[in-house]
Structures are given as structure tokens and as C-alpha cells.
Amino acid sequence: MYLRYPGSIFNPLSVGCHHLIKQGAKIVTGIDDIIEEYVGLTKTDNFSNKKDLAEDKLLASVGHDTTSIDVIVQQSNLPVEQVLTKLLSLEVEGLIVAVPGGYLKVSS
Incomplete structure (x- = not known):
């Protein structure tokens, strides 16, 4: 070839x-x-671990009001790099949204 x-x-x-x-x-x-x-990818695949994510410290540190990254890092006690990676995953899965000044938890 x-x-x-x-x-x-x-x-x-x-x-x-x-x-x-x-x-x-x-x-x-x-x-x-x-x-x-x-x-093979379906929307339910992304949410199969929703219960685990709901209990996640990072998701719990994001509120329904704009929560800054600094507050999320402080409340989750995780390194900034790990917080940013997890925030991106949560955003892709539709559990949070990025807004000016931080993130918001999406009501399910």
C-alpha cells in the first residue's frame, strides 16, 4: 500500500x-x-452516569447562580487543571453551561 x-x-x-x-x-x-x-453513540450514553455526576464534588460546587472558577476550585478542593477538564466534560454533557463570569448548573 x-x-x-x-x-x-x-x-x-x-x-x-x-x-x-x-x-x-x-x-x-x-x-x-x-x-x-x-x-453507536446516543444521548443516553452521555448521561448513563448522571447519578455519579450529581454526587461529584465539582458538580456540587456549581450553583444555579453564576459560580466563578475560583469558587469552584476552592469548594471542590481539586487542582485547577482537573477542574477545567471536568467543567468541560460537564458542559459537553449538558449539566452546566459557561456564562460570563463562571458557570451555571442546568436544571434537569
């Missing part, structure tokens, strides 16, 4: 593409490529 890269390995303009390929990137040439990545 002949592999073809998006640019010469000696061309500095191709470094970004080559890095993405090394990380496992997939080329998208149409909607079918996107759908293929989502096969």
Missing part, C-alpha cells in the same frame, strides 16, 4: 497536518465520514 501525505515531510508548512495524522486524525470528505464516527 502506498501512503501519501498531505505534503512533503521536508516542507515546514505541512508540519501541522503531519502532527494531526500522528495523533490519529481522520480526514473528512463528506457527511458519511462524520456519521461513521458517531455510530
